[in-house]
Amino acid sequence: MLVTLTVNGSLRSAEVDSAASLLTLLRTGLGLTGTKQGCGNGECGACTVLLDGEPVNSCLVFAAQCEGREVLTIEGLSESGELDSIQRAFADAGAVQCGFCTPGMIMSGKALLMRNPRPTREEIAEAISGNLCRCTGYVKIIDALEVVAKQGPVEGS
Amino acid sequence: MGQNALHPSGAVGAPVRRVDADDKVTGRARYLDDIVLPGMAHAALVFPGVPHANVRGVDDTRARSVEGFVATVTAADIPGENQVGCVDRDQPLLAGERVRYSGDAVAITVAESPTAAREAARAVALDLEELEGVFDAEKALMPDAPRVHEGDNAYLQYRVHRGDVDRGFDEADVIVERTFRTNYQEHSYLEPLGALAVPEDGGTITVYGTMQCPYYVQKAVAGVLGIPLARVRIVQTVTGGGFGGKEDVPNEICACAAVAAWRTGRPVKLVHTREEDFYRSSKRHPMVVRYKLGATRDGRFTAADITIIADAGAYSTLTPVVLFRSVAHATGPYEIPNVRTDGYGVYTNRQTTGAFRGFGQPQTIFADESVIDEIADTLGIDPIEIRLANCLAVGKRTATGQLLEESVGLPETLEVARDESGWLAKRAGESARAGSDGRAEPGGASRPRERFLRGIGVGAIYYGVSLGAKGLALDASGAHLNLYRDGSLRIAVGGTEMGQGLLTVLSQMASDVLGIPVASVHVDHVDTSVVPDSGPSVASRTTLMTGNAVIGAATKIRRTLAGVASGELGGAPDEVRFEKGRALSNGKSIGIEELAELCWVRNINTAEEGWYAAPESTFDDNGQGDAYAVYSFATQIAEVEVDSRTGEVHVLRMTAAHDVGRVLNPVTLEGQLQGGVLQGVGMALYESMKTDGGVILTPDFSTYILPTSLDTPEISCHAIEAPYSKGPFGAKGIGETPAMPGAVAIANAVAHATGMRFTELPITAEAVRLRLAQEETA
């Protein structure tokens, strides 16, 4: 089936299986491989994207449900070629190791900062608790998001 | 990070930003599954569904009618040897005759999409004659237990025997003996295993994959295809975590993809789902450790008697290397004059076990550090004092009789962890009382029980860096450096980046040797066609070995540049200094780019090879010798709060003091420490892969519980620098140690809080509740 939706601000269409997930649509249908699959079961958060501004595990959302809706992926954060403030903070704070959780973490962080520009450390930890990271112990990820929160509102909030 | 550092002036030691950070935060970094090639097909594995069986037939009739079906590959289609055993040659790539565990692959299906390949795999009919299996290492030792292979299930034995153990126990005033058990721990790297094999011109094949040890893979692929190593090229893709789990298992998955690609003539990708990954990948060995330790009244250890039974699973894989390490280090980082350690590797019909951060040691550490605390309690000696009184130091000997001549920062890690954590006050219970918020003070077990009990505990460890005496033969590493005419440097190495920050620290090292900015350096992921066999990236050996190889090659290039610079500027070549992009001599200077251009114009070679071989290690029949070149040391202190109503253990704070030789990059180091600490928390409290016969009961992240951001305690990291003269800039490996002392520190803290000693990990809320209830009825 053909699904048409807005991805990172552009209207895109892709032919997918009726049972395909949004994750498959993004990765296989549109070649947007920045969004990762760590489990395919809604348990790791590596596939997190924003659907109409809300964070979702894209592996659990049917592509068919996304017709006409708006999706923001990791690729949409630095379209100008410049890192956005969250990406920069992750890189500067040492919040990235193997990097496989990173796109999903950044999208969860983005969603948090859009709805709550001044989160506490506890609120940050809560917001990313659905995103597993096996490398960092989360400390520097929370540090990075705290840095961004202190810089003022992020785009989209 | 607290750091007693010698702060160097250049890039080494500075908090240099990761060189791969931008690729990773933008989603540009290409992991295995992100690569798509024209004409690519997809593979899936045919699983047996039972753990032990003879294979009588494989029928793919129904699979052929699956839309998009391309081919079925069975053991008979393997052109070379059907064998991927890494140390022992006991593991067929495809289980053509006999299934030995539920993760064995009997055949491979290839189709146009991953979904079709899996559908075809499920449609393959297997004719299996089921056999009785054995699912417990201790039961596997019984004479009438089903045999997993031809010989005894107890197929492997190592020992360390030193002094006179019986006399040592005679001299002891107190003896403690306990049996400890640990279960499977899953690596849970976020990126599942995957490979992409591409048949290429000239009868060659290139295999891309997520892996730690490309040279192991090269050998495995050449073996199953029956072609020379020169026709096999392995390229490591950006790797989403390894922790030991991508050490040998990629041999199997890459070999499967290679066989399927060879058979079909097409690029073939094979990527595991998380559940397949649970079934196929190796784990931390479940171990039973019987531990007996004696000490004199004043707290001197006199003798240790230790038996280790390690469940190897269905195939030997890396068990020989891992068990050697368990046995060599079983006494912990202490000088004990009389030691008898016997370790057994045992086959079962269960998931295979291999390398996992800590490499066979966290299990024995759980035993030794628990028993030491019990001895300290019995004698009324502070746990840190008793460790300081017995611990290794320069001039002392390890259990294998190795004399430690340098770089032993252990006593300092104990002292720093003690002082930074506020140990003395907390151990005595003062701090909890002072901050009285209605919560009980530590050691609360002796008083009427409050709901929340606080405790503090310690664990100390040592870790032999690199492969050691029982590693696979090659313990050397290569590098190829090419300084271009514009002064930029490209580095190819044989050691792998899997998230730990290798590319960054290598860039820092080369930058310091040549005086060029880190931004002028690019380090590639491993390509086996560029750098000679460099052994595996395991055992915390990579920074040490690869770092020295890079420094060696960079030094050769510097010598060349120095010659040219002294010709241009005057002064002696060996007095030329390289700083901030310039060569300085005779009061004048010249840019490195200019020097590189001059070399190019004058036909002077500026590409060099580096090669570093580890110092020799030895291990005789009694386990005596210089087992490892050098050791890393660490102490971690845990502070916990136990909810006596729910049984939940909450880790409040971890203090980690690690002797790393020399800090190369404080940010990547701290990141490694924090990540390792949380893996220790997972091992202590949550992580346990449960099985029943051939079935994994916890094959996903909703049943196999990993620590999340909500479980992260406050982590206070401290680097101790006891430089190693043969290490790159004095550094030793840091990969493993962060994940090692934490679990037992937590167990010891729980014992301090509740008065209850646990001899099994993880200490789940359920286990605590059960014990509390037992105590109440008692």
Ligand code: FES
């Ligand atoms: S891949 Fe979607 S939650 Fe793990």
Ligand code: FES
């Ligand atoms: S950086 Fe590796 S999983 Fe988070």
